[in-house]
Amino acid sequence: MVLSRRSILLAPVLAKYPFRLGVASGDPWPDSVVLWTRLAPAWEEPGGGLPKRDIAVKWELYADDAGRKPVRNGLAYAEAARAHSAHAEVFGLEAGRDYWYRFTALGHQSPLGHTRTAAKNPSQLRFAYASCQKYEDGFFTAYEHMAKDDLDLVLFLGDYIYEGVGKPDHPRQHPSHEAVTLDQYRYRYSLYKSDPLLQTAHARFPWSVIWDDHEVGNDYANLTPGDQFPAAEFAARRWAGYQAFYEHMPLRKASLPTRQETRIYRRLSFGQLANLYLLDTRQYRDAETKRQMLGIAQRDWFFAGLKEDQTRWNLIAQQIPYSKIDKGTGVIPDKWDGYPEARRELTEFIVASRLSNAVILTGDNHSHWVFDVKRDFADPGSATVATEFLGTSITSTGDGLDQRADYAKRLPFNPHVKYFNSRRGYVRCRLTAERLETDMITMPYVSRPGAPASVGARFVVEAGRPGAVRG
Numbered sequence: 454m455v456l457s458r459r460s461i462l463l464a465p466v467l468a469k470y471p472f473r474l475g476v477a478s479g480d481p482w483p484d485s486v487v488l489w490t491r492l493a494p495a496w497e498e499p500g501g502g503l504p505k506r507d508i509a510v511k512w513e514l515y516a517d518d519a520g521r522k523p524v525r526n527g528l529a530y531a532e533a534a535r536a537h538s539a540h541a542e543v544f545g546l547e548a549g550r551d552y553w554y555r556f557t558a559l560g561h562q563s564p565l566g567h568t569r570t571a572a573k574n575p576s577q578l579r580f581a582y583a584s585c586q587k588y589e590d591g592f593f594t595a596y597e598h599m600a601k602d603d604l605d606l607v608l609f610l611g612d613y614i615y616e617g618v619g620k621p622d623h624p625r626q627h628p629s630h631e632a633v634t635l636d637q638y639r640y641r642y643s644l645y646k647s648d649p650l651l652q653t654a655h656a657r658f659p660w661s662v663i664w665d666d667h668e669v670g671n672d673y674a675n676l677t678p679g680d681q682f683p684a685a686e687f688a689a690r691r692w693a694g695y696q697a698f699y700e701h702m703p704l705r706k707a708s709l710p711t712r713q714e715t716r717i718y719r720r721l722s723f724g725q726l727a728n729l730y731l732l733d734t735r736q737y738r739d740a741e742t743k744r745q746m747l748g749i750a751q752r753d754w755f756f757a758g759l760k761e762d763q764t765r766w767n768l769i770a771q772q773i774p775y776s777k778i779d780k781g782t783g784v785i786p787d788k789w790d791g792y793p794e795a796r797r798e799l800t801e802f803i804v805a806s807r808l809s810n811a812v813i814l815t816g817d818n819h820s821h822w823v824f825d826v827k828r829d830f831a832d833p834g835s836a837t838v839a840t841e842f843l844g845t846s847i848t849s850t851g852d853g854l855d856q857r858a859d860y861a862k863r864l865p866f867n868p869h870v871k872y873f874n875s876r877r878g879y880v881r882c883r884l885t886a887e888r889l890e891t892d893m894i895t896m897p898y899v900s901r902p903g904a905p906a907s908v909g910a911r912f913v914v915e916a917g918r919p920g921a922v923r924g
């Protein structure tokens with residue numbers, strides 16, 4: 454192939470293909486997106502099969518899918534210290550339009566990716582969201598179906614990887630050791646990202662991602678491990694998990710990890726239609742007093758944003774169940790149920806500020822749930838102040854069931870639960886000024902490839918009327 458004079462920077466030509474982990478784009482703004490790839494001709498090895506030096510990567514952005522005449526191009530640096538990942542923030546784009554992109558490095562071209570900038574003031578927003586994709590539990594068939602939709606955005610709400618030791622007799626194989634070090638987390642992301650269906654969904658739409666616990670370790674709270682891991686070593690482990698997350702995600706520079714903090718909470722704007730808040734309920738939460746879920750800085754930023762409230766809808770994407778789930782076995786301490794003061798503070802803020810159309814989008818629970826968010830969950834007669842759609846897992850916990858007897862028994866104790874289904878799948882949404890339509894997508898199995906997908910249930914939220922209604 455012919456390279457520009459910059460090929461000096463891009464040499465030497467490698468025999469092995471460096472784009473085995475695919476391409477991605479993310480966080481669409483009206484004038485900008487971030488493009489991602491990682492050079493890893495041998496991702497199975499520490500170092501990814503590349504020397505310990507930075508490598509220039511050329512990126513090109515096109516106005517059509519022929520991918521011939523770039524409308525923008527530039528160089529990004531795949532730094533050795535960041536596993537040769539490249540993040541290119543591209544600015545000066547037109548709002549609400551399709552773009553295609555491709556990387557060139559080491560004498561090879563990446564696959565062509567597609568992305569879309571945010572419209573300045575859209576009349577509708579189509580998006581999907583997913584969570585909990587435990588590799589060993591099954592196949593990522595959900596993404597095969599998602600890729601056929603026409604979406605402006607995909608949200609990933611946490612548990613992109615699972616850190617645990619591989620178990621026998623699962624549909625796919627995890628490593629035989631837990632991920633603790635940076636190299637181990639990198640291996641874990643590479644394994645997941647080598648999946649062709651996951652790559653397809655990344656190459657097809659811009660994604661906005663947040664993490665939950667398994668990007669580091671089960672049920673951790675800020676710097677307190679939730680498992681047997683030594684507390685004194687946890688800060689180093691958490692940093693390694695955050696660093697590997699950044700290296701493998703289409704995140705902007707604002708999310709670059711430092712030793713103190715990796716900031717992933719942020720807001721995306723869709724004109725007067727919606728603000729979309731992406732929250733981090735993991736990094737700043739109190740382990741002991743359980744008063745703070747978001748930490749003071751994030752809470753103040755979030756409340757200040759809500760206070761402006763000039764949009765029709767306020768979408769709040771976050772990790773863990775917000776609504777009360779009464780399983781008859783006591784409060785689950787890791788969820789908002791375990792942080793009643795923080796939940797009351799947010800709910801009362803929504804009420805007091807007369808926030809318009811708050812919708813909470815959630816992952817983590819490996820089942821579909823739809824909730825009316827009650828002002829006081831202890832009082833079924835209290836006002837519904839928001840709506841929560843909790844999406845099931847992509848694969849975690851395996852094939853699943855439509856109903857689980859233990860939960861079904863408890864539904865009378867949870868009158869604010871409008872839907873429950875324990876299959877695998879994702880959630881697809883269409884938002885307009887008048888209403889939010891939500892399809893809870895389910896699949897009959899993930900233990901082998903090729904499952905069909907269907908709409909398990911459709912719900913509608915009418916603007917001005919919080920609460921989910923079967924559509």
Ligand code: FE
Nearest residue numbers: 585612817849
């Ligand atoms: Fe999970």
Ligand code: CA
Nearest residue numbers: 612665666817
């Ligand atoms: Ca989780």
